[in-house]
Amino acid sequence: MKLFSNNYDFDYPWERVTAANWQKYPNAVSTHVVAVDVLRRELQDGGNVLVSERLLTVQQKVPRWILLVLGGSNVSYVREVSTVNLRDRTLVLRSCNLNYVNLLRVYETVEYTPHPADPRNKTLFAQQAQITAGGKFGRLVNRLEDWSVQRFGDNAQKGKDGFDSVLRLLSAQWDEGVARVTETVDDLDLDNLGAQMAQRVGDINAAAEQAVRESLRKFTILSDYQDLFSDTFDETRRRH
Amino acid sequence: MGQSMSASFAPECTPLKKTYDSCFNEWYSEKFLKGKSVDNECAKEWYAYIECVNAHLKEKGIQPALDDARKEAPFESGGALSDK
Numbered sequence: 550m551k552l553f554s555n556n557y558d559f560d561y562p563w564e565r566v567t568a569a570n571w572q573k574y575p576n577a578v579s580t581h582v583v584a585v586d587v588l589r590r591e592l593q594d595g596g597n598v599l600v601s602e603r604l605l606t607v608q609q610k611v612p613r614w615i616l617l618v619l620g621g622s623n624v625s626y627v628r629e630v631s632t633v634n635l636r637d638r639t640l641v642l643r644s645c646n647l648n649y650v651n652l653l654r655v656y657e658t659v660e661y662t663p664h665p666a667d668p669r670n671k672t673l674f675a676q677q678a679q680i681t682a683g684g685k686f687g688r689l690v691n692r693l694e695d696w697s698v699q700r701f702g703d704n705a706q707k708g709k710d711g712f713d714s715v716l717r718l719l720s721a722q723w724d725e726g727v728a729r730v731t732e733t734v735d736d737l738d739l740d741n742l743g744a745q746m747a748q749r750v751g752d753i754n755a756a757a758e759q760a761v762r763e764s765l766r767k768f769t770i771l772s773d774y775q776d777l778f779s780d781t782f783d784e785t786r787r788r789h
Numbered sequence: 790m791g792q793s794m795s796a797s798f799a800p801e802c803t804p805l806k807k808t809y810d811s812c813f814n815e816w817y818s819e820k821f822l823k824g825k826s827v828d829n830e831c832a833k834e835w836y837a838y839i840e841c842v843n844a845h846l847k848e849k850g851i852q853p854a855l856d857d858a859r860k861e862a863p864f865e866s867g868g869a870l871s872d873k
Contacts, residue, residue, distance in 0.1 A: 564822050571814060574795040585795040586806065586842055587813075588855075589864055592821075592829040599821060599829075602864050604851070606798040626798070626851060628858045630868025635824060643868035645861075647854040656862075656870065 550681045551694040553701045559672040561716045563663045566672045567633055567640045569716050570661075574605075583608045583624075599633040605644075625649075638663050653693065654681045655701075799845035802838060809834040 559566055574582045584606035591600050605627040625648040632641045640661040646654060657678040664671035678701055682693040797806040812831035820826035829835075846852045862868045 568814070568818050568822065571810075571817065572794070583796065584798040586797050586802070587809075588839075588842065588846075590829060590835070591864075592826065596821070596824065596827045599817075600864065600867060602868070604798060604855075626854070628855060628862075628868075630862065630864055632867040633821075635822070641867060643862060645858060647851070647858055650854075650857075 550679055551698045553676075553678040553680065553698045555676040555702070557674040558664055559661075559674060559713065559716060560670065561672055561720055562670055563638055563640075563661060563668075563672045565716065565720055566661050570631075570640065570642075581607050588628075594634075594636070597635045601631050603629045603631070605629060638668075652683045653697065654683075655679070655697070656681075797842065798851075799841065799849065802841035802845060805834075805838040805841050809838040 561569075574585050582605055584604075586604045586606075587601055588604055589600075589602040592598070593600060607625050607627060608623055625646065627644050627646055629642055629644040631643070632639070634640075642657075642659040644655075644657045644659075655678055657676065659677075660675045662673050662675075663669070664673045678698075680694050680697045680701070682690040682697075794807050794810050797803045809831060812834045816826065816830050820830070846855065860871075862870050
């Protein structure tokens with residue numbers, strides 16, 4: 550198991566960050582998240598705690614011919630349970646991939662809390678991911694986990710910048726007294742914002758799955774995974 | 790071009806989801822965050838939507854993986870991994 554962790558500040562009040570959290574998708578950058586569904590939602594503790602279970606549908610950008618050759622689907626799913634607690638002002642999101650869990654499991658925890666230095670105006674974002682590759686990979690486990698952690702890190706800043714731009718626009722609208730969030734979002738041209746949150750479990754999972762599937766089938770298609778593939782080939786040769 | 794709300798994993802459920810989301814987002818900002826809510830409103834929209842979702846989770850074969858994940862990280866513990 551490998552751990553990845555990351556912290557950021559958002560220059561927006563915690564309440565706004567949590568409201569924007571429900572409206573992350575769809576957007577121009579994280580086009581891999583094609584659907585978001587709520588599976589269960591409960592209001593608890595006299596209206597102070599809201600727990601939601603969601604299903605994120607992730608579609609990989611895989612050329613059609615690869616799908617034809619390899620078969621199978623380029624759609625995968627991520628389950629997320631989130632808890633908004635008004636008493637201690639926390640939003641905690643816990644996510645895990647539903648596909649290929651035996652090969653690679655990414656369990657991510659994200660926590661949004663008011664920033665200790667400026668709790669009224671800023672929000673602290675803390676992210677941690679546990680990445681576990683399955684035993685099937687033998688000595689490759691370490692390498693696959695390292696690669697996954699690296700990729701997770703590469704995407705973190707992009708995701709942060711994206712969510713910032715959405716918060717900026719939503720906040721401007723809220724400041725103008727447009728209270729109806731749904732209308733607000735409908736008015737925004739998010740396609741041109743070039744972003745949003747994103748690049749979380751869904752992204753790392755989609756990429757890793759693809760690498761896993763293709764390395765198992767001895768393909769060297771995508772340059773991104775060159776290292777992983779060459780290792781896999783060496784290993785395969787040694788065994789045969 | 791305006792921003793549309795996210796789709797459902799089952800296209801058949803997308804219109805019901807959008808109706809529910811509209812209701813929820815307004816409730817969240819206007820009531821929940823202000824501490825004015827004792828009920829999760831939008832019940833009518835919710836039941837219409839979730840009925841559609843549950844039917845399609847089975848149809849698309851997502852249900853078994855979801856059941857496993859629920860055992861491993863229960864809703865009741867906020868999705869935290871349970872000790873094995």
